[in-house]
Amino acid sequence: MANDPLADLGPRLRRLRTARDLTLSQVGDETGLSVSTLSRLESGGRRATLELLLPLARVYGVTLDELVDAPATGDPRIHAKPIEAYGGTIVPLTNRPGGVRAFKHVIRPATRSVPDANTHEGYEWLYVLDGRLRLVLGEHDVVLGPGEVAEFDTRVPHWFGCADDQPVEMLSIFGPQGERMHVRAKPRARSAGAKDDG
Template sequence: MDDAETDAAEVGRTLDAVGPRLKQLRLGRDITLTHLGEATGISVSTLSRLEAGLRRPTLEQLLPLARVYGVTIDELVDAPRTGNPRINLRPIACKDGSTVLPLTRRPGGIQAYKFVLPAPSPGGDVEPVLRTHEGHDWIYVLNGTLRLVLGEHDLVLRPGEAAEFDTRTPHWFGVTGSGPVEFLSLIGKQGERAHVRAAPKRATREERT
């Protein structure tokens, strides 16, 4: 087998392995095939075949998928590393106008994100659409006023305030007030929780001596 055939075989093996990564990314982002199809312009049946490994993706399909997931094409296909150690985490633009910035990239465990919700349009009250998924969420508001509908509770969180909850409880995030909202989210997909330790007590002069 010459070099060209070897390279072609390597590309083929790489493309054959894309399917499971596509499914893992979609489930990790909590996106349905229907929503992904609307965001990329790729039919649900094609997306399903790509994830199942029944069809190799083309560049025209990889580009919108990489844009929606906020990753590079190299990351999408798990291309060999080129020696650049920098982590390239790109913001994800959502259909509702919000932006999600992944802050970590690690398999399993707690994942960190920064959410930016846009300021509401004048007179544009949004009806909460509650959803559920597996996991546990810890949120901390950085700027703006966040509305959190959690089950039968309707809460307002301001900068410096935090909340945690089981994401199997129906929930929804929104903006209350005139400006945008920025908040951090630590999500454990399998129910992992963030543990916050209190600051250690400083020893008095008598205790130090």
Template sequence: MDHPAEDVLAGVGPRLRALRRARNATLAALATETGLTASTLSRLENGKLRPTLEQLLPLARAHGVPLDDLVAAPPTGDPRIHLRPVRRAGLVMVPLTRRAGGIQAYKVIYPPADPAPTMRMRTHEGYEWFYVLNGHVRFVLGEQEFRLGVGEAAEFDTRVPHWIGSAVDQPAELLTLFGAQGERAHLAPSRH
């Protein structure tokens, strides 16, 4: 007799290990991030402990993947990304990548400019690159301010205080690459 639930749970450990290794995270670092012990994480990865929802939720958050990705292998043969927009602080962010760790790609739509914007400068670990697909963007980086239009791009260290918003009364659309671990976007020179 087949036991589909057992088959699904048997695959969780290797996926957890692969996600952690893709992020170059140690068991100790992941334990700190999730509130689970390093021993529990090791036993989950080795299949010696059956995962519970209470363990999988913080792991999915830490790895930046949907819970579904932990309990079932991603569909094969279909390379399409099923876009699920996320609305946060007036922005619409559409994730364009699904893999954990490394550089993440997003389409970000900034609402029309507020006549009196409240610019909350942000800082966080990482490196960001963006390309203006549509509209005009007001970009503040440290003490400098820039206005970028369609076809222009910027790359910056996110530890520098920054703010991005639409510069006009129309939405602005950006393609954004973000690396939480400080990865930088690089263009390889063409070889002719």
């Protein structure tokens, strides 16, 4: 179909990977996808799904729209499209192709009792808006409540989800290249000769 945005996905995925000088094995290590799955996606032998495209978009530092070459609308507003993945709903809050990106997560309670830890390149900052978030990070297993924050290197095995039978709402800021959040605690001191603007 001529207007199918996924028609040229395979060659686009190959170009993104080779432009970053990555092998299929390296992409597999960063996404958790098998080399055979990645190879079939690039050759057109495997139909792309959201579960496959999300980790690839993160590794390549592009939005999902850019990954599938969706047509530009010319509208400067961000039209956040909720994504159903990882046991909840993820709403992208930024529309930039790379660098630090922000998301809102609504996580539903899971039935599994033992979390599966994940690792990938990057740095993540989490802020709990509502509910109780369980974060398993390496040897640490902590519960965060509303207003609490965690930040960590995503190369450390990690998992997060509901700490009880209630959903969790949280914000996350993710830097795929390991960028960290920088928060200024107080304004800079003014120099003695500085004048008021007003």
